[in-house]
Amino acid sequence: MKKLISMIVFVIAFSVFAAGCSNKGASNEAEDGKVTLSFFLTLSNEGEKKAVESVVADFEEENPDIKIDLNLPGGGYEDMLRVKMAANDMPDLFDTHGWSQLRYGEYVADQKDMDWVQNLDPALDKILKDDTGKVYAFPINQAKDGVSFNVNVLEKYGVDPPKTIDEFVKALETIKKESNGEVTPLWIPGGDNWTIGQIYDQLATPLVITDEKNSHGDALVDGSFDWSNYTPLPELMKELQDKGLINEDVLTAKLQQATELMAQDKIAFTFVAGSLGPDATELNPDVKVGTMPVPAFHEGDEQSWIGGERHTIAMWKDTKHPEEAKKFIEFMAQPENIEKMAQGTSAPDALTNVDAENYFSEYYKQYEDIAVEPYFDRVYLPSGMWDVMATTGQELFADTLTPEQLSEKMGEEYTRLRNQ
Structure with a gap:
């Protein structure tokens, strides 16, 4: 009897845990009718966090029907994403942090038809594209x-x-x-x-x-x-x-x-x-x-x-709201937002239509060769x-x-x- 009770308690606990994980992962419809997109990033420093939070706030103001559920788990990022990959319950939008193809390739949607791709720095072609032309992620910046x-x-x-x-x-x-x-x-x-x-x-x-x-x-x-x-x-x-x-x-x-x-x-x-x-x-x-x-x-x-790639935004291939996800990525790719992220992360931009200045720009120019x-x-x-x-x-x-x-x-x- 004790074993049966223990088994029931375990099943209930696991179900609650799984449901919680699911709610934190895939997109969902809020009660007020807004589309909510989960967005996981590896940004960890205060300046980086402030920059992305500012861009997210601007997007939500322009798009009141879309909410971005921003998650910045810091050092726990990789462990969280491994759990989500194993459950095939990925965030709608997530950072591939250098592993766009090798680790996350089978989970990401192709972005090759999006407008920002025509401005991708050629130095990142081999990193973010494969031989078929698939584009695995949008680069917020480059390393x-x-x-x-x-x-x-x-x-x-x-x-x-x-x-x-x-x-x-x-x-x-x-x-x-x-x-x-x-x-x-x-x-x-x-x-x-x-x-x-x-x-x-x-x-x-x-x-x-x-x-x-x-x-x-x-x-x-x-x-x-x-x-x-x-x-x-x-x-x-x-x-x-x-x-x-x-x-x-x-x-x-x-x-x-x-x-x-x-x-x-x-x-x-x-x-x-x-x-x-x-x-x-x-x-x-x-x-x-x-x-x-x-x-x-x-x-x-x-x-x-x-x-190579530093911080990126990949789109989960099974997201329930691909159009909203694409809309957010294209918003992030606007020059003013790329500049804001370059300044916040002190890293070079990754698009040819932007010449963003950041804290270390003079050194990147000094050592540009x-x-x-x-x-x-x-x-x-x-x-x-x-x-x-x-x-x-x-x-x-x-x-x-x-x-x-x-x-x-x-x-x-x-x-x-x-x-x-």
């Missing part, structure tokens, strides 16, 4: 990831933005010495371990891809890569830690601390990007944050931007390796892995995940 730096700090201590890893290490050493330890040369919020994965992902490209003599892209794709070639990267990170060039609290520091520390001139370099610059400057108008491409690892190689390389993990690693980069990076800082053991573990997980 040019590198290294952020405090302009005032570098000028104070006579440091130029480094072009190579050797110059980068010397710059960090100079700042530590000249500031008497008052400034953290390289600040890493490793308490949010994905930020460690971000560093490894960005630096892997100049280590094993862009230099002609040290290019292992084909071997990574076919599975024959010798992971000892990856070891110089964890060796570099361990060297920085051992020399006291990164924050002592690297394993507990949180991302939200970045803005205040940068505003106080306590950080010289960081891989934190997004709206860090404008957010820090809002706290302290005298602060100026710059950005630069990732330094070259090998002599004779060039710097690289790391990027630097090539944009795709994110390392999206091209060369099997799904699931991002978490491995993050956790092994944590273990290195915690002294539970050596650089050689880190590379070995990466190789083991790379093989296991490829074979799944």
